[in-house]
Amino acid sequence: MAELTYREAVAEAIAQEMERDENVVFLGEDIGKAGGVFKATVGLFDKFGPERVRDTPIAEQAILGAAMGAAMTGLRPVAEIMFSDFFAVCWDIVANQIAKTRYMTDGQVTMPLVIRTANGGGVRFGAQHSQAVENWAMMIPGLKVIAPSSPADVKGLLAASIRDEDPVIFFEQKSLYAEKGEVPDGEHIEELGTAKVVRPGDDAVIYALAAMVPRAVKAAERLQAEDGINVSVVDVRSLVPLDTQTIFDEFRKSGRAFTVEENPRLCGWGAEISSLITEECFWDMDLPVTRITTPHIPLPASDNLEDAALPSVDRIYNTVREGLD
Amino acid sequence: MAELTYREAVAEAIAQEMERDENVVFLGEDIGKAGGVFKATVGLFDKFGPERVRDTPIAEQAILGAAMGAAMTGLRPVAEIMFSDFFAVCWDIVANQIAKTRYMTDGQVTMPLVIRTANGGGVRFGAQHSQAVENWAMMIPGLKVIAPSSPADVKGLLAASIRDEDPVIFFEQKSLYAEKGEVPDGEHIEELGTAKVVRPGDDAVIYALAAMVPRAVKAAERLQAEDGINVSVVDVRSLVPLDTQTIFDEFRKSGRAFTVEENPRLCGWGAEISSLITEECFWDMDLPVTRITTPHIPLPASDNLEDAALPSVDRIYNTVREGLD
Amino acid sequence: MARKAAKSATKSRGASAKASSKAGAKTSTRSKSRLNDDIGEEKRLKMFQLQLEVRHLEKRAHDLFLQNLVKGTSHLAVGQEAIAAGCATAMRPNDYTFCTYRGHAHTMVRGAPMTAVLGELMGRECGLLKGKGGSMHLTSVEHGAMGSYAIIGAHLPIAAGAAWAAQYKKTGQVSFCFFGDGTTNIGAFHEALNMAAVWKLPVIFVCENNLYMEYTPIGDVTAVPNPAADRAAAYGLESILVDGNDADAVYRVAYAAAEKARSGGGPSLIEARTYRHFGHSRADPATYRPKKEVEEWLARDPIPMYRARLLEFGVKENVVSGIEESVLKAVDDATEAAKESPPPSMELLDTDVWADGGASWRN
Amino acid sequence: MARKAAKSATKSRGASAKASSKAGAKTSTRSKSRLNDDIGEEKRLKMFQLQLEVRHLEKRAHDLFLQNLVKGTSHLAVGQEAIAAGCATAMRPNDYTFCTYRGHAHTMVRGAPMTAVLGELMGRECGLLKGKGGSMHLTSVEHGAMGSYAIIGAHLPIAAGAAWAAQYKKTGQVSFCFFGDGTTNIGAFHEALNMAAVWKLPVIFVCENNLYMEYTPIGDVTAVPNPAADRAAAYGLESILVDGNDADAVYRVAYAAAEKARSGGGPSLIEARTYRHFGHSRADPATYRPKKEVEEWLARDPIPMYRARLLEFGVKENVVSGIEESVLKAVDDATEAAKESPPPSMELLDTDVWADGGASWRN
């Protein structure tokens, strides 16, 4: 075990897979010589050279188009979209081409590629550089969707995504890049499609993703310490495939659930999980599932407004405490 | 009252508003001289001329950018995106620019524009020309989202959208363009943000949108005729603003609800309504809300496969009957 | 015969130019020298046959549409056959083709069986995509036909990506990408051209300028007269304009571009002027086009022109008409076979979203 | 003084060039004739002042960032001031400016008060956007500054749209759109240029070529040496390359382009070569740039060069230094005022999603 930052785990996972398989190539804006604007890919250019680590023009459609074309013809590209907000300039390649081609061609085409992107707010970048857009990807049939919350999961899930035969949208959390954690040495692979119970508990369950996981854990600790309430926290990690087994199992322990989402209110993954629980665990429900989300607004930039918009430890704590009252 | 087709109602609404206000302008691909690929804008070019009805290059970002810039500086543009699937090539202008600019500028900018688009499946066009993507728009704070199911609503809601000071994404249903219905003569305006109970009933309620409305009504009629079950059908019409009052009022009559969505399974508006009902009407719930959707797959092209994928009258009928058993 | 080199010498295309090769040997010396120039008789007969195959299959598709046996939409390339035939003949079997919804021609000329093409248009189980894709998405990976893309511009960067893989793996493959004049005005065109040029990718962008986007003349919406050729310089590329109704001319520029690409010289952008005889898609009577323009272009129909050239170069009438007959028969056979095929099995609905063959988004 | 013509003769910018105008009148005849050429003394003093305002405000922003008073990110235009100053001076008060995240300069030169600019960077209630937008989105509609856009390329079609409205309403307004060299490779650039050219819109696209996208040299990712100028022909436009470190030169091309646009001559694409003195954004030390290149460009700093020209043309030293002092004081005053402003009121969170002032998505 080594202690790595979340950003270091990104580079380590890519390096691990590039060493293993020379068909893995990596492309994006300023990802090579400069090591990425979030310094998440430092060292890869020096290690693997400009043929495998390619700096691109500012042309997201070309980046993802190139990744797709290469994936269809034998490579396993990893592409970076610098901020997840920029998916909006290349959404066609993601949602209409990459996601649909295997199905439309009756399986003639396989699409083993990964799109890494920096997602989420909390860094005062304003409404066009702070969005949490996991639900954009989750809505589109044909995409796998992963969002890790710890350095170990970054390494294990990113490596697994690169080995997967299907297209994976890999959301890295901007506000977590500097966070540290223990990461297994050597080859480390996690399984896509698995949620993780990061804190056990039987009074209620909180489902959280990415930056919301440490917040949910802190809120749960406070509920334990101040109110003697024992709340489980599930790191959803994989939105597609979705680990409904773990989600339902954990729910049935208490019949009370909360979701904590960074994305704006409407049509988030929280709504999906809430609906699924209602549909499939209705008779075990003790309380309605409560969604804690960013309000349905563009994200403001100033410290106090942004902090008020994103679900905070306080808000999670208060909502759960009041909900269980 | 005149009998008009759904497509004729589109042209009539635009003409009505262009006559009233010379700041209303209209742009898109082949919308002018050719009257639109769905013939929904026939006559406008002849009536209002090339200055106000502008044929554009195939350049969706330029089309919506032009609409936005013009809306910011005093015009009230109506833009057409030929198929809603093509939002993917201009999603940045929709989701990051048009939707967010008013909020980001603290209200300095107003954005009175309408984007009309042909949405949905059932016409054997395959996975890239058949998507129902209302949920793409509903997810984005700052967009109003309308999807009418009848010629009268097309006229009334499109006119209201053009008069609205905010950006409206107006989903026209491809498979309904040829449908006929009574449309009020003269000026006809409906109110955005209002759902409509199109069929009363107190054994259960079905929430439906666009092409799913007539299907839900047919299923309800069959439930009445064959099983004596009296099901209400609510045409949601306006996803943003959402008429939660009507939605909840209608729900509380029976405590049993079904949603019928054309979009793929995950994170649709059905999940949002299901979650809202659970959150706010939990103690009135007699049964879990059941979502009837297209499976989470790209839409196939052949008749039998596409028909099997989209929610059909049979599927609605069977699901509701079994659900109420 | 080059045809043979293609992975699948397709059975459903009965026509063979073998016999004709011998017949060609008997022509006069002068004609022979013209026939056996840089292109040669074998390739010429192949191009004639390919053009005919496209023409007759497309017309058949139109008939089937009128009989309500082809559903949804379809975009015919009748009138534009010389481009598909010329380029395919310049390709090696393992080169890649990326094309659009107007892609029946490009998919067929790589060797996709006629029955499978018609079957897909008709939504039958024998279809290339078993009915899951439809007419706008014909794909036959085994023949190098890497897909038909229905969103304008998307496949240009994708074709560049396939070229990138070929460059990286040093396979010598070239990626051909076909699109229309209207496509030159969308963003993806620009991004793909620039990146391909900077990375010196072995990709050949072929703009089929048929003078119209859907119903709007390309000149009404484009800042330059030649939508592709006048923009080549913006990517440091040579301006190439070719008569898209002359398969020989197309073959020559495509062959040269492919040679250049294979030798590391980077991409090319070719503009081929042509005309579609039908409307944009199934429902379009194309009344927006001036009568005189239509007449002039019909008079330049690539197939009679090419037929005349073959005869002029000394190919015997019976060889030419032999090809014509066999193509017609092949189209008839394919039509019957496709008609007999059942609709796709309902199990296909839930297959192949994922590489494991399934469609489940949950455990 | 042209400055005055702008809607808001901003109080927070104490500097005035009025006195200097008189001082200018005492210069020698030869200098005077150079000073009072097509540009003239008044405009030159204005351009000098604008450049200084940008320079000092940007440096102040940098200091405040180091003190952790500016949060998030910021993109300074230090070194590129001549472009903002030259273009703004060529504009009429009701012309439109559309710019990028690197837009403090372009917003200020239109007249946005310094306090409001700094306040926005600091996330204060006095900010131009009351802290809701942040440094990348400075907007001051009352001054014609129609927004700063943080997604590469997006504002090019939007600027074209504003020009369309001006054309439709026959107002004579011109829309100026500023962006970087890296932006010329994205799709929206291509779409906007083509549509603007076809519609002959009164929009002026100004590419500030500072030789780098973020950290990557523009030449590494672009197929032509001059990313904008070499592409003008692809839109039927004249190729215009100007020294972006010379406000006079920029003024002249911008003025000519605006005249052309106002008279129905359509859009222009101007490439102005320049250099940023700081890194791409707050966190970037810009170590990827060759030392020699940096030195050469620092030696061509637009502000000392312009100062020298003013003196050479006969403007008195005390006039020049008077402007310098008053600008510094104005920046100091604005800094203090912004620091004293409270953070935005929490009520702002839920306002102005919609035109009714609210944020509700339901009834």
Ligand SMILES: Cc1ncc(C[n+]2csc(CCOP(=O)(O)OP(=O)(O)O)c2C)c(N)n1
């Ligand atoms: C992004 C996008 N916009 C619009 C369309 C609708 N559309 C389909 S074909 C077409 C015209 C294309 O013209 P061109 O590129 O010249 O090709 P052609 O059809 O003439 O072969 C249009 C506008 C589309 N499919 N995708």
Ligand SMILES: Cc1ncc(C[n+]2csc(CCOP(=O)(O)OP(=O)(O)O)c2C)c(N)n1
């Ligand atoms: C669509 C998109 N892709 C990438 C980025 C990230 N990004 C911000 S600034 C920048 C470099 C822009 O370079 P240039 O256009 O030369 O402008 P400059 O910063 O030099 O003024 C990049 C890549 C973005 N904001 N939007």
Ligand SMILES: [Mg+2]
């Ligand atoms: Mg065309």
Ligand SMILES: [Mg+2]
């Ligand atoms: Mg730059």
